[in-house]
Amino acid sequence: MPYQRxxxxxxxxxxxxxxxxxxxxxxxxxRLSAGALDPVERRTTFAREAAAGRRKGFGLEPERVEPGGQSVNTAQQAHALGADATCYGHLDDPEPGRDVFDALPLETVSMGRPAIVNILDFEDNDLLLVEASPDLADWRLADLRAAAPLPEVFDTEAVACSNWVSVPGMAEAFHELGDASIPRVPFVFDPGDVLGGDAAAHRELREAIRALGASVDVVLSVNPTELRALAAALPEPPESPDDEKRVRAIRQAADAAAVVKHGKNEALAATREGIVRVDNPVVEDRRQIGGGDRFAGGLAVGLGDGWNWETALAAGNACASHYVATGETASATTLREWLLDRDLA
Structure with a gap:
């Protein structure tokens, strides 16, 4: 059993x-409100009220502020499992006198201003309202080189990269990294919400992954919806709606070391050795956002520590499921106890 291992x-x-x-x-x-004494607690209620056109506006009341971002969340999960994690991100808090990233219990290196994300934590489904970071939109590999030498960044057992959709310069950076003299390590890549884009945009993504694969072992990690979008954009999409065929086809088209689908029911990977599937523990979701980042953190730790694919996928599953069930990033001890409580270990 992968969870016992x-x-x-x-x-x-x-x-x-x-x-x-x-x-x-x-x-x-x-907290969102449709008036001073009228909280909006469900996304469906917000959609209905907005569509009705009776309201001129809604109240937005921040209840708490936390450090975030895909790379930050992934680093927090890796650190919680025991990894020596370093986040090279956009971490300059724009609020004078406040630095939310000071609370991170891991090493950080900042390359500029972060995005501002208002999270409407509805009961049925979260909604994000994002103020993009101009520094992230202008990011280039030269910014990472200025923050730290590339051999230092890649002198690790694994690297996790994310948020292709917010970083136009990432394609060029992948091509540059493919020509760089850096250690060959697992490179867990979660591109984010790749649901839009034309055929040329998807081709650019595949070509960048292929170029990057010259120097590192790229592990493309996506959710089921993103998997379907990537597969549909292939020059020769799989004829049948089968996720196993989708991960195989995308891996071949991008020449990746592996393509991984993470989801509520299972993790599915097409690797050089073949297909690997690990069922996911069934949980009641408390949080809808951030589970994929915890999956990437668990997967990066597993691959970096040399675990086999089943065990590494189980780590990703367990980290993600624990987070969406509890809203907390699990330590190695907590995760092990959580598995034991569910008779999985």
């Missing part, structure tokens, strides 16, 4: 070095 691995205190890059955000968890 995972529990044993967690008990051995994994400690690989993991780097993450390049985004970052200040996450403001907000």
């Amino acid at each position: 995972l529990a044993r691995r967690l008990a051995e205190a994994p400690s690989p070095a993991v780097s993450t890059l390049p985004d970052g955000s200040v996450d403001r968890f907000c």
